[in-house]
Amino acid sequence: MTAVTYSAKDFKSDVKPVWCPGCGDYAVLSSITKAFADLGLAPHQTSVVSGIGCSSRIPAYTNTYGFHSIHGRALAVGQGLKLARPDLTVLVAGGDGDGFSIGGNHFLHACRRNVDLTYIVMDNRVYGMTKGQPSPTTESDWDASAMAPPGGTGMTPFHPLAIALAAGANFVARGFSGDPNGTAAIIAEAIKHPGFSFVAIMSPCITFREEQREWKDTMRKVAIDSTNDAAQAARRLMTDDGYNCGVLYRGNRVSYGKEKIATAQVADLDAEFTL
Amino acid sequence: MRRTPDFESVKTSADLLSVARLMEERSAERYRELAEAFEISCNLDTAEAFRMLAEGEDRHAADFPALVGDAPRTIPWGEDDPEIADPGAVHYLMHPWHAVDLALCHEQETLALFTLVAEKSPHAEVRAEAARLVERETRHVEEMRALRDAQDIPPEDWEDDDDPPNWEAGD
Numbered sequence: 001m002t003a004v005t006y007s008a009k010d011f012k013s014d015v016k017p018v019w020c021p022g023c024g025d026y027a028v029l030s031s032i033t034k035a036f037a038d039l040g041l042a043p044h045q046t047s048v049v050s051g052i053g054c055s056s057r058i059p060a061y062t063n064t065y066g067f068h069s070i071h072g073r074a075l076a077v078g079q080g081l082k083l084a085r086p087d088l089t090v091l092v093a094g095g096d097g098d099g100f101s102i103g104g105n106h107f108l109h110a111c112r113r114n115v116d117l118t119y120i121v122m123d124n125r126v127y128g129m130t131k132g133q134p135s136p137t138t139e140s141d142w143d144a145s146a147m148a149p150p151g152g153t154g155m156t157p158f159h160p161l162a163i164a165l166a167a168g169a170n171f172v173a174r175g176f177s178g179d180p181n182g183t184a185a186i187i188a189e190a191i192k193h194p195g196f197s198f199v200a201i202m203s204p205c206i207t208f209r210e211e212q213r214e215w216k217d218t219m220r221k222v223a224i225d226s227t228n229d230a231a232q233a234a235r236r237l238m239t240d241d242g243y244n245c246g247v248l249y250r251g252n253r254v255s256y257g258k259e260k261i262a263t264a265q266v267a268d269l270d271a272e273f274t275l
Numbered sequence: 276m277r278r279t280p281d282f283e284s285v286k287t288s289a290d291l292l293s294v295a296r297l298m299e300e301r302s303a304e305r306y307r308e309l310a311e312a313f314e315i316s317c318n319l320d321t322a323e324a325f326r327m328l329a330e331g332e333d334r335h336a337a338d339f340p341a342l343v344g345d346a347p348r349t350i351p352w353g354e355d356d357p358e359i360a361d362p363g364a365v366h367y368l369m370h371p372w373h374a375v376d377l378a379l380c381h382e383q384e385t386l387a388l389f390t391l392v393a394e395k396s397p398h399a400e401v402r403a404e405a406a407r408l409v410e411r412e413t414r415h416v417e418e419m420r421a422l423r424d425a426q427d428i429p430p431e432d433w434e435d436d437d438d439p440p441n442w443e444a445g446d
Contacts, residue, residue, distance in 0.1 A: 017312070020312070020316065021318075021365045
């Protein structure tokens, strides 16, 4: 019997994205589906869980199991799914507002907990769906939108990679939507790596942050190898300007739940909830 | 995020043709995605222009022999594949003229790439095939230029939006 192989197209649904023309998330969707295909996965072996926001619409556009869940709580849902169904490849996706503001606490503890899943944040440094408010990763002096305070928020931007590393994520990387093939390769590596893998993908919002069109020229691939030494990775981040792409860190922590894999049957679980 | 094309990875005429066909197919796919994005944005004229460009790329792809065996997993020039429209180059208010002008730029970049392959490939067979592709792409450039010139030229204030998504503070 010939094994069935799936192409990237097989992982795309028939639902058409409602993202703006030129949104970086189109390319991220292509990178995700390419990564699934390159890993030889099947749609029924994969799941995409998201929160709320433009990028969080992505489960509708993928032909996998999916859950468009609660604002900031996608990681809670994704971790639960992975612990209940360790056979599934679980990919959690969302934006910078959903992941680092509303879901900031879940992000920290998901890094600590180190469940074997991949978390992708499509970072455009703005709340796009609600028309241009500053997000946790927005530059402190950005005030080009009437939705931003004059002179900017004055707050130091959240540094997702540094925080992921400090909180215990087992794989930390950054990609760019303008490099869909390179980003697909990073996502594939993140999925293969055991434990909690975090991939920040810079994905321009050219509607509310038109200047992000320039990212095509400012993003760069780093020419250094990743490290399994968290201290060395942290030192590299001290000189990171936010435009370096590649895998920063591959840790060796054992995934949470390896010794706690659910063995109960669904019928047993149902019985526990019977009134 | 530019990188030098990997000329060495295309070793035979068949390799080059399969890559060229895949480029056309990917280009058609991207134009189709853009057409859908513009439909969603209710810019239907530009959506129609991108759909027409997608159909054109489908025809270009069909000019090549069907692939035998597996399609190339990646194109040697990766994300710099010039036939693929850069989604960051579009604007939600753009006109059909802009869409065809974008396609013309990509055809010109493709012509430049095959010209480079015809000059620099280390394989004689590939250089000869690339020279034939240069003739073909030269025709595409001319056709695309004629198509663009047949479009209505957009007004100078085409980017102005009476209800902009992101207005300046104080407006």
